[in-house]
Amino acid sequence: MKYIYNCILVFTVFILGYIFGKIGIDSILNKLLVNYEKIDIIQLVGFGSSIVTLILFVTYIIGRCLLIKKMEITLEETVEVSYKEEIARFSVVEEYNLGNHNSEFIYLSSTEPLRWIKFYEYKYNDKKNYRGELLEERKVLKNGQALKINTYLTCGIPNYLIEYQRFDFIKGELILSENGKNGNVGQNVLIKHTFKSILYYLINK
16 A cells, blocks of 8 residues: 555656656746736636646545545454354354364454455464465355354464455455454454555545
């Protein structure tokens, strides 16, 4: 995301620098002042409309960028854990068993549809953490529906990892392990933009 912002900034600065360097800002101002005395009211209105259109375009892009930044910290997903009994309020459409010791029940749902959900083994070594073998996969989870994952949450190195893609093409990642702070597994959710999600928020809404 930061890389894309930097590319847009560099490209904009390059274009402006080329224009002002090639033509010269003094020449541009002089031409505007000379032509201002010659234009009639219709041309003046057209010129003003062009300026307003440019301002609106710039503010639109700024608004889109702010919305994209906002969605980086906006969670549509709900993750809850039960250690003893099932949570009845979730509309479970499918269950998954991860591991042999399934003493905890994790419920994953979303207020907006999820395009796909994938379950991986979680691999760890001294150099990096990474996803391992793909264990299960579901194509679509509609809003209001929930998945129930039966597993065991480790207090140390996790055993499993869930990845998913939201309706807006943002990718999410949930590491299945105990949260050492307050027991809220939902705080393990990490979301990040993709190229498609940036385009989605640039041209939608």
